[in-house]
Amino acid sequence: MTATICRPYAATVRFSRKPANLRSILREHSGYHIEEERVSVNAIKTMTAAEYDAYVCDMSRAQDWIASFKGLGDRCVVIRAPARLTLYIRPDGYDYARYVGLADAD
Template identity: 30%
Template sequence: MTKTTLTEKIEILARFARKPRDIGEMLAWIAPDGDGNQDPPEKTLVHESIQMTNAEYDDFADNMLEPRAWIEGGGFFGKFRIAIAIESEGRQTLYLDPSGHNYGRYVGIAA
């Protein structure tokens, strides 16, 4: 795992799930419901990138509520959610806002 603080924050739109157990629950949470409704995407500033091996990524994706030493920060800056990009080759980038906790409190994907 390689953690990089970005010199310039990246602005994206992302949809987040609150306290998802795993990536399946996160994706179900942010998918449109039967009426085509879903929460609007949120303005998000990515301030840090974490490059993971596929095994590390899969472990996080399967156990998002597990406390982890590398998770910190998050919250809001004005109208923006502050997030960490979690990346792994061949995997979808996840955006994590721990909101001061050490687990996947809010996890999402780019809208």
């Protein structure tokens, strides 16, 4: 697992608030209209497929790596893993994934 601070760039994302896991995000995105938000991405978190799979099973747990980004306000951290959906995490001052989103193109 590596985290890289990147030059901020804009993304259009549809967020779920306090999701339990990836399944709940996908269910919410398929069954409800979720407004798109324009956010600033300032870090990229690269995970292995196994790390990603373990993380998306319980997104409500506190994570040390999220705690290091929690003071960023409306900025996001992108999570990438091979052959997995790209996730956008907005901690909004917390040490867990308070908001998790999918890019509009996903």
